[in-house]
Amino acid sequence: MVKITGFSTRDVRFPTSLDKTGSDAMNAAGDYSSAYCIITTDSEYSGHGMTFTIGRGNEIVCAAISLLAPMVVGKDLDEMTADWGKTWRYLVSDSQLRWIGPEKGVIHLALGAVVNALWDIWAKTLGKPVWRIIADMTPEEYVRCVDFRYITDAITPEEAISLLKEVESGKQERIKEAEASKAVPAYTTSAGWLGYSKDKLKSLLEQSVEQGYRHFKLKVGADLEDDKTRLRIAREAIGYDKGNILMVDANQVWSVPEAITWMQELAEFKPWFIEEPTSPDDILGHAAIRKALADTPYGPVGVATGEMCQNRVIFKQLLQAGALTVLQPDACRVGGVNEVLAILLLARKFGIPIVPHSGGVGLPEYTQHLSTIDYVVVTGKKSVLEYVDHLHEHFVHPSSVKDGYYVTPFEPGYSVEMKAESMDAFEYPGQEGKSWWRSEEAKTIIDGPRVV
Numbered sequence: 001m002v003k004i005t006g007f008s009t010r011d012v013r014f015p016t017s018l019d020k021t022g023s024d025a026m027n028a029a030g031d032y033s034s035a036y037c038i039i040t041t042d043s044e045y046s047g048h049g050m051t052f053t054i055g056r057g058n059e060i061v062c063a064a065i066s067l068l069a070p071m072v073v074g075k076d077l078d079e080m081t082a083d084w085g086k087t088w089r090y091l092v093s094d095s096q097l098r099w100i101g102p103e104k105g106v107i108h109l110a111l112g113a114v115v116n117a118l119w120d121i122w123a124k125t126l127g128k129p130v131w132r133i134i135a136d137m138t139p140e141e142y143v144r145c146v147d148f149r150y151i152t153d154a155i156t157p158e159e160a161i162s163l164l165k166e167v168e169s170g171k172q173e174r175i176k177e178a179e180a181s182k183a184v185p186a187y188t189t190s191a192g193w194l195g196y197s198k199d200k201l202k203s204l205l206e207q208s209v210e211q212g213y214r215h216f217k218l219k220v221g222a223d224l225e226d227d228k229t230r231l232r233i234a235r236e237a238i239g240y241d242k243g244n245i246l247m248v249d250a251n252q253v254w255s256v257p258e259a260i261t262w263m264q265e266l267a268e269f270k271p272w273f274i275e276e277p278t279s280p281d282d283i284l285g286h287a288a289i290r291k292a293l294a295d296t297p298y299g300p301v302g303v304a305t306g307e308m309c310q311n312r313v314i315f316k317q318l319l320q321a322g323a324l325t326v327l328q329p330d331a332c333r334v335g336g337v338n339e340v341l342a343i344l345l346l347a348r349k350f351g352i353p354i355v356p357h358s359g360g361v362g363l364p365e366y367t368q369h370l371s372t373i374d375y376v377v378v379t380g381k382k383s384v385l386e387y388v389d390h391l392h393e394h395f396v397h398p399s400s401v402k403d404g405y406y407v408t409p410f411e412p413g414y415s416v417e418m419k420a421e422s423m424d425a426f427e428y429p430g431q432e433g434k435s436w437w438r439s440e441e442a443k444t445i446i447d448g449p450r451v452v
Contacts, residue, residue: 002043002077002125007069007117009062010036012418013055013428014361014391015436015445020195021390022054022359025221026251028195029452030054031445032361032391033428035061036418037069037113041077045124048417049117051109051332052360056450058428064110067097072118081122084145088338091115092147104310108335115336116366120414130337130414131372135175139164142377146342154316155349163348167380174376184371184406186387187215187247189359191234194219198233205237212404214244215384217275221250224265231269240270249275252308256285260292263301267293273302273325280308286323304328307357311335312342319350330357331366337414340370344378354379358386364399365392365415368406394422 016022017029035058039047051061071091072080080087091111092103101107123130134142139161148157177183191204201218208216216238220227231248238244248271254262259277266274274293278285286303293301302325309315311334318324329343340356347354354374356367364387371385385406392398396417400407409415424430430437437446 002041002045002121004039004072004075004077004121005042006040006073007065008038008040009065009069010034010038010423011058011062011428012036012423012426013058013437014394014426015442016390017055017445020193023193023195024219024249024251025194025253027054029448033058034362034418035065035109035113036423037065037117039069039072039114039117039121041121043125045121047117047119047121047124049113049115049120049332049336049414050362050416050418051113052330052363053109054360057106060106061109061113064106065113068094068107068110068114072114077118077121077125080118084338085147088115088145088147088335089149092335103313103335108310109333112332112334112336115338116332116414116416119337120416123414124412127412129369129409129411131178131369131376131409134341134373135171135178135376137377139168142341145338146345147338148342150313151316151342151346154320155345159349160345163345164377167378170380171376174380178372178376178408181402181405181407183375183382183408184368185215185382185384185404186213186401186406187217187245187384188213188388189217189219189249189386190389191216192218192249194222198230201230202233202237205234209238209244211401214404215247215272216244217247217249217386219251220248220266220274221253221262224262227262227266228269231266231271235269246271247273247275247304250277252276252279254278256282256288259289263289263293264296267296267298267301270298271301273304275304275326275328276307277303277305280305280310281314283314283317283321283323286318287321290323290325302326304355306330307359308333312339312346315343315346319346319352324352326355327352328355328357329370331363331370333357337370341373344370344374348378353381353383355383356385359388361391362395362416362418364388364406365395365397365409368399368409369414371406372408394418394426
């Protein structure tokens with residue numbers, strides 16, 4: 001029996017605002033950050049989980065982790081993992097903490113870090129990566145991981161078991177594809193940040209084509225004519241008739257009418273979808289945008305969202321409203337592995353492909369597991385997964401792409417264990433003489449404008 005004995009949190013921030021990595025129409029100068037949770041046990045194993053933010057406010061998520069994590073201290077790991085759905089319900093049932101959610105916002109971001117750290121410990125004790133744990137489950141065991149409260153009007157446990165059984169016959173073959181790193185095709189956003197120059201955009205796109213990528217995403221939404229120029233450069237680099245697919249992302253910057261008008265102007269560049277066209281909470285707005293863009297003179301433009309969607313209930317409603325072409329859950333904005341498993345089932349029920357949000361520090365390390373689970377266990381259909389080639393060097397087991405596919409992780413755990421030296425070097429505010437945030441260079445960010 002492995003008993004949980006304690007926890008710690010770390011506020012880790014990388015100064016990506018200096019070179020505009022991650023810049024978009026809504027978030028011009030983010031510092032990719034990790035609200036980090038380490039759960040300790042009476043064994044050799046510790047669990048590492050994190051939630052992605054972009055700088056200020058990361059300390060608030062760390063504070064919320066410190067309020068939630070005591071709920072697992074003193075617990076036996078085997079008892080918690082024997083009925084994961086019950087354990088997840090327990091973790092969202094502190095009524096005083098629930099009041100400042102419920103199941104959304106900062107408290108839910110913290111839950112994602114804690115839950116994912118528990119999965120990391122469990123996977124290490126079993127000697128398996130997280131994706132393989134779930135691949136080895138029966139449909140009934142998968143379904144016991146999910147809290148179905150609030151979603152049974154869309155999918156019941158019995159329906160979920162039936163859907164999983166429908167694709168069981170080919171699961172062993174799909175596991176072999178995963179073992180050969182051919183389960184999760186990658187797409188790239190590395191060229192598409194809004195703060196990059198036109199020359200850098202062109203050069204990075206050409207490099208990505210040479211590296212074997214076939215899906216490319218660009219940020220849009222700050223200036224229409226500039227968007228047209230950048231998308232023209234992109235199409236010159238990737239072509240219209242070479243099998244390459246273009247996606248665009250507005251990061252919530254538009255109202256509903258503005259999103260429709262703007263994307264009708266950009267439809268000539270034939271994007272597969274517009275991601276986050278408006279407020280992530282506007283379910284009917286997304287439905288209106290999808291309807292309006294379903295029939296442009298250049299063909300349909302789909303609608304995608306999910307990185308800011310707070311929980312399985314919002315995703316349920318987006319699906320029920322017919323608002324999405326592509327569903328993009330975040331590995332830690334929702335309540336960790338368990339809630340993502342629920343969202344994968346909802347997407348399968350409604351026939352909508354999963355393309356997880358994967359653009360931030362640590363997210364590709366997480367989402368490579370989730371997309372593998374979706375293909376191997378839930379749908380039997382390959383989708384694509386975002387890969388941003390930044391900051392992987394800070395992880396013990398970094399994600400990577402080869403020949404256009406994610407390299408499937410085999411190391412036990414959930415892949416987000418960060419190197420101790422990286423945490424020391426970028427902890428905020430950090431220790432004098434250790435942390436970059438104590439340097440003169442850091443003052444450019446710390447003392448800089450809040451809105452840029």
